[in-house]
Amino acid sequence: MDLLNGIFIAPFVQMADAPDFLVQVLWEGFVSGILYALIALGFVLIFKASGVFNFAQGIMVVFAALTLVGLYQKGVPVILALILTMAVMGILALAVERFIMRPLVNQPHVILLMATIGLTYFLVGLGEFVFGGEPKQMITTELGLPTGSTEIPFGAQGVVILQHIDIAAAVIAIAMVTALALFFNRTRIGRALRAVADDHQAALSVGISLHQIWAIVWFASGLVALATGIMWGARSDVSFALEIIALRALPVLILGGFTSVPGAIVGGLIVGIGEKIGEIYWGPLLGGGIESWLAYMIALVFLLFRPQGLFGERIIERV
């Protein structure tokens, strides 16, 4: 009876009793979801254009943020540091295309996956060698990002606290997705990229350079990684522990589909909000700490009904 009460009644009573807290949970879930979506976006861009599951996306987040902070700490002005970091991500994209993608073209996907695992360890070593292993504080104010928070009265005595950096994260994520959507749909390169995503051979036959597209898509993914690194670094620190957080994007990808940009966004929000609501209101029933696997449960439930994910391409195989 207690169990039934704990599942079906008590959580909803808690929500009704403290609506301000419910809104706070939803907001925190929304912000987490946005950040998960940004990480997932990096995966999607590369998978869409090349069919490669980029295991190195997490370390790219850390590497980009470390480069930015590291350059600033070495005395480079903040704007120049930002531009140089983008340039570094561009060089990385060119190097990946030249030394990983090009030699391994037409190899089975598992080979390319292994190559990105190798890239992960290379970037970990390079990052530690150049910038050291110590965590660094994100240069939030220097970048002009807001700090502090706003308290919004809610209900009779409640209050919802909104961190300004979280609001900025949401705005930047939305701007980034809009920019990417415009890039894909309105530019020549974007259309070429979509053509490559649809069919490599057909794209090649009309003169689209796969090498160029791969470099562009890795660069775009690097920029998304930089934005993610700045936002997540501002919430905690820039450390190599951030690399692991990228794995939180896996259920988002399962849910949203590996090839869908809107899927990454919607999947991120569902996972972010779902895991927070689950952890806070139903977690105590199971001793807490359920959010790390709850995201996968949510994704699996969705998969039962849509194996290709929410927005993924329907897989049709004729036999």
Added chain:
Amino acid sequence: MELKTLIRGTLMGGAFFCAVLPATAEDSVFVQLPTYRTGPYAGSGIPIANGMADYITMLNERDGGINGVKIVFDECETGYDTQKGVECYEQAKAKKSLVFNPWSTGITLAVIPKASVDKMPILSMAYGLSAAADGKTFPWVFNPPMTYWDGASGVVKYLGDQEGGLDKLKGKKIGYIYLDAGYGKEPIPLLEQFATQYGFTLLKYPVPGKEMQNQSSQWLNVRRDKPDYMVIWGWGAMNPTAVKEATKIRFPMDKFIGVWWSGGEDDARGGGQQAKGYMTLNFNAVGTDFPALQDIKKFVVDTGKSKVEAAKFGENLYNRGVVNSLYMAEAIRIAQEKSGKKVVTAEDMRVGLENLSIDEARLEKIGLKGFIAPVKVTCDNHSGHNKMYVQRWTGDKWEKASDWFDPMSDVVNPMLMAAAKTYAETNKPWPARSEPCAN
């Protein structure tokens, strides 16, 4: 001609090594320093590694080692990973290290059963298995200056003092946020015992290692539960994230206290001025105003032999590393006295650690007066249950917020003895102590 030169060179080289090697072998001892300069815990591991290495280097440079015996050391990178830590232990054994410093509770737990078989002393300074303080059951394991259970009792004692007595904790809610690993789980039995004894409610908030930088759920729970105090047992990237999250939910910082491993400057710094008032336990001083620290600066830092950044010299975790090497150096000196040998072995080192005694006079003599509280380890008591104090974050540095005080040994010791007994029973056949006491 060339052959002649080669032969002559070989003979001269051989003669040189024959002349030098025995002297080197007689005049040095080897100590391995496990570290984690890489990975998610590097923020805590790097300053400790620097402090450890620099104190030993200073002794070698200033004094030519200990009683003329140089301390040769090399680092072994564990990345705070238990598997790699065990590999470092095997290397330490093969290289005949005098002692093994696991620098991780997980690694400590993994190597404890090996220590007595391999005759390798384990120095787990204020971490590891609390029950290892029982020297009768664990003759090869040492955890001075105190155990996690001493630390947990120190926290409860301090909170009781803030309320006007331990009895005033009745009805209070104390939240415990911890790294969900051997380290963070270690003090839970004692905290649960105290909760029953003093009538407070213990609320637990585990943080998985993979989620160290993603703690918003834990702190939302804290906001909902409204504990009167929060206690943190964090490490690496978990600490600064927790401090930031606490400021986000407006948790009062003067009600937030951590164990000594949550007290790095970088742990609090990220929280900015809002982190002002955050407290942790400590067992070493912060700063450089000690003759021995000045010698480290003179002989090691200023000569480019250190990896520490100038601004971080004398910070809390750097000094913690110095304490670890201080214990090792003093144990080597005592081992030399007890064994009558200059070049001691790991077995001699065990005796040295078991007789470790650093009193006020000794601290003054070695230029560390006030740096730590006096430490005494005995045959039965491998921890010493020595004194600690509370430090408070001012917004840009740590300041002392209490006098040195003792843990609640009257409560802790019987529990430690019972836990040691249980450990031996559950790990049968646990070897009975065969080493004589040399106190």
